[in-house]
Amino acid sequence: MKMSVLASGSTGNSTYIETEKGSLLIDVGLSCKRIEESLNTLDTSLKNIDAILITHEHSDHIKGLKVISKRYGIPIYANEKTWQRIEAKDIEVHSDKKFHFNPLEEKELLGMDVQSFSVSHDAIDPQFYTFIKDNRKLSIITDTGYVSDQMKGIIKESDCFVFESNHDVDMLRMGRYPWVTKQRILSDVGHVSNEDAAHAMRDVITDRTKRIYLSHLSLDNNIKELAKMSVEQVLNQYDIDTANHVTISDTDKAVPTKIYQI
Numbered sequence: 334m335k336m337s338v339l340a341s342g343s344t345g346n347s348t349y350i351e352t353e354k355g356s357l358l359i360d361v362g363l364s365c366k367r368i369e370e371s372l373n374t375l376d377t378s379l380k381n382i383d384a385i386l387i388t389h390e391h392s393d394h395i396k397g398l399k400v401i402s403k404r405y406g407i408p409i410y411a412n413e414k415t416w417q418r419i420e421a422k423d424i425e426v427h428s429d430k431k432f433h434f435n436p437l438e439e440k441e442l443l444g445m446d447v448q449s450f451s452v453s454h455d456a457i458d459p460q461f462y463t464f465i466k467d468n469r470k471l472s473i474i475t476d477t478g479y480v481s482d483q484m485k486g487i488i489k490e491s492d493c494f495v496f497e498s499n500h501d502v503d504m505l506r507m508g509r510y511p512w513v514t515k516q517r518i519l520s521d522v523g524h525v526s527n528e529d530a531a532h533a534m535r536d537v538i539t540d541r542t543k544r545i546y547l548s549h550l551s552l553d554n555n556i557k558e559l560a561k562m563s564v565e566q567v568l569n570q571y572d573i574d575t576a577n578h579v580t581i582s583d584t585d586k587a588v589p590t591k592i593y594q595i
Contacts, residue, residue, distance in 0.1 A: 334445065334466045334595045339363070341548040343394050343474070348473060348495060349375065349589070352466060354443040355383035359462060359473055362393040365400040371589045379405050384442055386434065387411035389456035389476065390418035397423045410434040412449070413469035414458035416581060436460045450487045452477035455522040463488060469595045471495075472537075475549040475570040478521040480533035489490075489537040493595050497535060498547040498564060500523035500554040508554050524549065527560050531567030538573055544580045544593065557583045 334550055339347040345362035354472075356377065365379070374376050387405050388394055398419070402409060407424050411419065412435045436451040436458065438487065446465040447586060449456070454476045464471045472488035474480065475497035488494065505515055505526075525533065529556050534545060547560050560585065565575045575581050584590060 334462065334469055334471060335592050336493070336495075336594050337375055337582040337589050338472060338546055338588055339368065339497075339589045341546075341584035342550055343393060343552050344586050345396060346475070346549065347371070347375075347397075348462060350443075350445075350471070351377075351592075352443045352445060356381055357384040357386060358382055358442060359386045360394040361385055361397040361401055362391075362395060363397050365397045365404065367587075368401070371404075372560060374589055375592060379407070382407050384403075384408045384410060384478045386447075386462060387415060387419070388461055389454065389459035390415050391456055391476070392424070395419060395422075397428055400591075402426045402430065406473050408431055408432055412436060412458050412460060413457070415460075433501060448478070448487065450484060452484065453479055453481070453521050454524075455517065463491070471595055472473050475499075475524075477525060478523045478537075479529065482532075485533065485536050490539050490541060491537065492541050492543055494534070494537070494542070494545045494594065495548050495575065496530055496545050497525050497549045498527050498530040498555070498560045499549050500526050500551045501563065502526050502528070502560055504559075505551070506555040510553070518551075518554075524551070527555065527563035528567060531564040534564065535568060535571045535573065538568070538579060542579050544582055546584050546590065548584045550584070550586075552586070 335351040348359040472491040473495040
């Protein structure tokens with residue numbers, strides 16, 4: 334199982350996963366053109382994508398869906414309530430390319446066992462996914478106001494995480510956002526902070542965990558260096574070695590991460 338975070342942040346999100354049986358995307362929150370350009374840097378293209386899994390209906394996760402679906406006819410998976418919101422946005426997906434993947438459901442896709450799980454975010458029915466193949470596990474969890482015990486139980490024992498580290502609380506509180514927006518981000522249906530993410534990571538990291546990608550960083554209320562430093566400080570306090578045991582990696586709003594073999 335190989336993966337790359339094509340883009341992550343408030344301006345757009347998409348993650349690429351590949352097996353010997355094909356490849357898929359989790360979310361298409363960039364334009365069709367930008368996703369194609371990102372895939373080209375990995376020596377592939379949208380023509381080679383076998384499925385798209387949608388997490389929720391916010392535009393930074395489905396921006397390219399309408400054009401990609403029309404142009405490439407890729408099978409699309411989302412839960413029932415999310416499909417209702419997608420269609421309300423005038424995004425049409427042909428019925429034979431539209432599939433339901435509901436929370437806490439398991440499917441086999443491209444030789445992987447894929448499980449969906451609910452998160453706490455201000456969308457109609459947001460969910461993320463774990464992927465297991467050949468006893469290797471990847472978990473993707475962003476867009477959640479907190480990480481519940483149920484979420485931790487599902488994602489624990491992962492070899493690799495794509496984990497939200499959205500904001501620095503002090504930067505957010507002192508920043509330019511209206512108070513109502515700050516309240517939303519800080520709420521249980523908003524986004525997790527650097528420190529909260531690190532404390533959640535502490536509960537799910539095991540000896541098998543080798544890499545964590547810090548994702549969905551706020552453009553205005555976080556910076557890569559601060560997110561990494563904050564997470565590493567907390568993990569090191571719990572004797573989790575981020576120098577030799579677990580690698581903490583950046584993601585970017587525009588530049589894909591290098592292909593990582595899990």
